[in-house]
Amino acid sequence: MRSSQQLPTYIVIAAIAVGVAVLAVRHHVVTEQTLIFFGAFIPAVILHEVSHGVVALWCGDDTAKRAGRLTLNPIKHIDPIGSVVLPLILAVTGAPIFGWAKPVPVSIDRLRHPRNDAVLVGLAGPATNIILAALAGLAFHELAVHVWTPAPVCNLFGCSYDPSTFALVEQILFWFGIVNIVLAAFNMIPIPPLDGSSLVERLIPTSALPGYYRMRMGFLVVVLVLVLFDQGLLSRVLGDVENWYFSLVI
Numbered sequence: 340m341r342s343s344q345q346l347p348t349y350i351v352i353a354a355i356a357v358g359v360a361v362l363a364v365r366h367h368v369v370t371e372q373t374l375i376f377f378g379a380f381i382p383a384v385i386l387h388e389v390s391h392g393v394v395a396l397w398c399g400d401d402t403a404k405r406a407g408r409l410t411l412n413p414i415k416h417i418d419p420i421g422s423v424v425l426p427l428i429l430a431v432t433g434a435p436i437f438g439w440a441k442p443v444p445v446s447i448d449r450l451r452h453p454r455n456d457a458v459l460v461g462l463a464g465p466a467t468n469i470i471l472a473a474l475a476g477l478a479f480h481e482l483a484v485h486v487w488t489p490a491p492v493c494n495l496f497g498c499s500y501d502p503s504t505f506a507l508v509e510q511i512l513f514w515f516g517i518v519n520i521v522l523a524a525f526n527m528i529p530i531p532p533l534d535g536s537s538l539v540e541r542l543i544p545t546s547a548l549p550g551y552y553r554m555r556m557g558f559l560v561v562v563l564v565l566v567l568f569d570q571g572l573l574s575r576v577l578g579d580v581e582n583w584y585f586s587l588v589i
Contacts, residue, residue, distance in 0.1 A: 371503070375510050375514050376517070378511075379511065379518040380438065381422065382411075382515075383471065383515065383518045383519050383522055384416075384438070387526070388443045389409060389416075389443065391403070391443045392409050394459055395445045395450065395456075398456040398459060399451040400445055400446050401449075402444045403445065406443075406444050408443045408444065416441055417441070422439065422440055442532070445460055457537055457541070458537045458540075458541050461534045461537025461540075464522075465527050465534055465535075468520070471515070472516045472520045475515045476584065476588035477588075479512040479513055479516060480589065482508065482512070483509060487506040489504065489505050513585075513588075516588065517584055521580055528562075530562060531555040531558040531559075532555055532562075533562065
């Protein structure tokens, strides 16, 4: 009953999101590149979250499975604010796109080896994103070399590549790779609740863990401040990651 009651809410949110996207493109507030980026973002985040639950299941915790979260159905994972509203607002304002899906529930005490397995569960998300980025990069490389070779855009300062000039399938693969690399790098920052903090947690004495878990979500404010108020830093990082990734796959 609960899921059937939530369905109309998600339909309304999706309709609003599509409407905002269409208006934004028509009024040149965002580009098609931004929409492709956003389209790649949702499956990348979903696969990131599902991988946490899958590894937890392998390690003995079936909490995510019982909650119905080991699925690729977006409705099960989409957070109305973090997956739709915030990314669209950032896209419309020209800021770096950021967001999140609903975290997959994991009961650490149900893992067979809680301290060690929690690290594996935490790193599963970034590892999945890296694998997806590698696969997208390989496919992009094969197309760029053998089918549609991107043409560089040159000026007085040198030559570079404009993703908007790529064939559509190349644009999708390129941005899917970029999204996954950025997600992996961002989530490896060792600040709770990001995945990189699982490495830090492993070093915390067992006696101090209860207090740490109580304050863990409070660090989310630090992450949001970093994203929303230091957009210049994120833009530079995103640009560096894009250039590095393109140098690998072309």
